[in-house]
Amino acid sequence: MTTATAPTQPLLRQYxxxxxPRVTQLAVFCAVIGMFLASPGLPDWRPVxxxxxxxxxxxxxxxxxNCLIEQEIDARMLRTARRATARGTISNMQVILLSGVxxxxxMVVLYNLVNPLTMWLTFATFVGYAIIYTMVLKPLTPQNIVIGGLSGAMPPALGWAAVANSVPAEAWLLVLIIFIWTPPHFWALALYRNTDYAKSGLPMLPVTHGKQFTRLHILLYSFVLFAATLLPYVVRMSGLFYxxxxxxxSGLFVMYAWRLYKAYSDELSRKLFRFSILYLSLLFAALLLDHWIRLL
Known part of the structure; x- marks a missing residue:
């Protein structure tokens, strides 16, 4: 079914x-892990x-x-062409009102019911992603996801700040892990969606430098990610379970990246992309379980 003939979804579903929601859920999950790690015991339920x-x-x-700014780009890509902004079934003003509300x-909830630090950090993350990454970096450089990845990596720090009203080195270590995880995660998607991104006009790494170059970078980042995930144990933030x-x-991540590098296929790229989401969820869940095990 083409975009032109696809039935229009209910308005609430379009919003x-x-x-x-799937990306938001993963971000919020990492923030919640940061909240629980920030407390030596169970944190106060109210800021959580x-x-x-x-x-x-x-x-x-x-x-x-992001959808508002990229509506013309989304309309040229099969993966995003059915978004309401790309199809024009929701007006720009409606999206502005949605985002504003x-x-x-x-901001009101975070400032009044959590603490000002969390509100300002979250607002800075909003500006970093919606404005700096989407409007400036993404159309400018194939390293967009590397530089702009800091905004997407912030949730553990936001969660930590919500409970502790501070962001110590341990929180930034979690940010570092997600920051390094983001490029290989996104490049795996960009590889099997290469034709889509070529149509979009965005300078994504597989489009500007080719698939072989991108696969090499995914492999290199997977090794760096492996090392970064050991740091919580090295600094005694976590124990043997973690x-x-x-x-x-991380060994499985490297294995997928190695297989992709040696013999590319769209199916392998999809598998790495899907595994990378599961990988991050399980890694942070392991951090939390280890934290509780050490409290027993």
Whole structure:
């Protein structure tokens, strides 16, 4: 079914799609892990709930702005052509109002029910993703996802700030892991969506430098990611349970990256992309379980 003849989704569903709920869920999950790691025991439930709601609202607002800015690009790509902004079934003003309401509510919740530090850090993340990454970096350089990845890596720091009202080195270590994870995760998607990105006009790495170059960079980043995931154990932030989990998960990541480098196929690229999402979720879950095991 083509975009032109596809039935229009209910309005509420169209709004929901613009907030990229799957990506938002992963970001909020990492933020919640940061909240629990920030406390030696169970954290106060009030900043956890309010922080989760506030961070979710502002993340959803940032993704809506991203869809608004990239509506012409989305219309040229098969993966995104059915978004309401790309099809024109939702007006620019409606998206602005949606983002304004979600972002405004998120800032109010974080400032009044959590703490000002979390609100300002989350607002800076909003600006970094919706404005600096989407408007400036993404159309400018094939290293866009590397430079702009800091915004997407911030959720653990936001969650930590929500509970502790501070962002110590341990929180930034979690940010570092996601920062290094982001390029190989996204490049795996860009590889099997290479034709789509070529149509978009965006200077994505597989388009500007070719698939072989991109596969090499995915492999190199996978080795760096392996090393980075060992750091929580090295600095005694975590114990043996996390160490074993990190070695196994990162070893699988390297294996997928190596296979992709040696013999490319779209199917392998899809598998790496899907595994990378599961990888990050399991890695952070292992951090939390290790944290609780060490408290027993």
């Amino acid at each position: 929901l799609v613009l907030t990229k 709930i309010a922080g989760t709601i506030g961070i979710w609202l502002m993340a959803a607002a940032a993704f809506a702005v 979600l972002g405004g509510l998120g 160490l074993v989990s990190a070695v196994v998960l």
